[in-house]
Amino acid sequence: MNFIESLNKRYASKQMSGKKVSPDKVETILEAIRLAPTSMGLQPFKVIIIEDQEIKDRIFEKSAKGQPQIPKSSHLLVFAGYKRITPELLDEYVENIKITRPTLPLAKVTAYRQMMSALTLQTEEDNFIWSSHQVYIALGFALAAAAVENVDSVPIAGFTPPALDELLGLEKRNLGSVCLMAIGVRDEATDYNATLPKVRKSKADLFEYI
Ligand SMILES: Cc1cc2nc3c(=O)[nH]c(=O)nc-3n(C[C@H](O)[C@H](O)[C@H](O)COP(=O)(O)O)c2cc1C
Secondary structure, three states: OOHHHHHHHOOEOOOEOOOOOOHHHHHHHHHHHHHOOOHHHOOOEEEEEEOOHHHHHHHHHHHOOOOOOOOOOOEEEEEEEEOOOOHHHHHHHHHHHHHHOOOOOHHHHHHHHHHHHHHHHOOHHHHHHHHHHHHHHHHHHHHHHHHHOOOEEEEEOOOOHHHHHHHHOOHHHOEEEEEEEEEEOEOOOOOHHHHOOOOOOOHHHHOOOO
16 A cells, blocks of 8 residues: 555544554554654654553543543553753753764754754743644654554544643643544444545645646
């Protein structure tokens, strides 16, 4: 199956069965997240992977009552963005650059660090909006990877972030939940979205050539 065929086949699963997705497929999806591009390469987010049934149930009850996929997922991914871009986050990144690219002249790395430091002067609100944008790119990569791996999935924005943040203790870690992704195995009998045709704009509507 080519990439477009995989994207046509994927859909937002509405009912999952509780069956498990194999670890190698989960790893591939996580690696796609890790390899997703981000602005300046900073990757200003964490992805929390939840398999524990009790935690998934609690997330469903306390912060995402309308999303029955969560308790029946194999893995629930919580994409959490950094609320504030701190000097420490920049330092960690710069250290990683130095280790990964040891031949890079130090002056260049220092100048790059200086350029990025503008982020630390922005408001927390602006920092979090920026982090959230980066999260969504990673979410897109994860959804595409799940499609290629033939793993059922659903992106979820229909939840209450403050409730989830409290449950997972994210606030005190300078993190805020942005979106979720449930991966699992569809419930063949009840997942009505599995067989519905895709609703998409036509190419003529979506694309403008100038
Ligand atoms: C950012 C985002 C948030 C979404 N939130 C939810 C959600 O909370 N619950 C849900 O069942 N589907 C959710 N969806 C799924 C969309 O409704 C679905 O992707 C869209 O209708 C296109 O259909 P398809 O993915 O089946 O092709 C979300 C999708 C995206 C991209």
